[in-house]
Amino acid sequence: MLSFWGLQAQEGIPLLDRVAGNRVHFHYSYSLSRNGADFAPVTDGQVTVEGDAYILEGLGMKVVSDGTTRWTLDPEAREVVVEAVQKEDLFTNPALFIGSYRNYMDKLRVNGSGKDSLDVTLALDEETQARFVLSGIVYGEEQGKSDFSMDEKSLSGYLVTDLR
Secondary structure, three states, X not given: OOOHHHHOOOOOOHHHHOOOOEEEEEEEEEEEEEOOOOOEEEEEEEEEEEOOEEEEEEOOEEEEXXXXXXXXXXXXXXXXXXXXXXXXXXXXXXXXHHXXXXXXXXXXXXXXXXXXXXXXXXXXXXXXXEEEEEEEEEEEEOOOHHHHOOOHHHXXXXXXXXOO
C-alpha cells in the first residue's frame, strides 16, 4: 500500500525522466521543514548536470564534479578543496537526486510541475521534510565530461587543499 507521499509520483516524473542522456541546466532552491514548521530556505543556485557529473553554483561557492573528483571553490577566499567522490548525499549532489529519484518514490510528493519547473517534497524522516524547487529547466545534448573537471593551472593563486 502506498502512503500519501508516493501517490502523486508513482507513475514517475516526466521532467526528471528526461534527464538521462541529456545535459540539463536549471535553477534550484532547497529548504527544510521540521515538525510541521514552515519551510526554511537552506540554499539556492544554478546547476548543470550530465550523468553523474555536475556544476553547482550558489552561496558564493562553485562545486565542480566529474563523478570521480569534486572541486569545491570559494572564489572570494581564493581557496579550493579537492576530494575523491565517495558517498555523496542528495544535498551535496543534485545529479544524485534527479538521476535516482525513483529510489525515493515512497517518500516523494510532487507539489507542482510545469513545462520547465518542478516542486517536490521529500520526507527524510517522520519529522523532517526537504523541498526541492527546480525552475528554468533546459535540456541539451550530452557534451562529455570535460566541462566537469578543473584544470590545475586555472587554480593559480588559490590555496589548494587536496584530500584525494
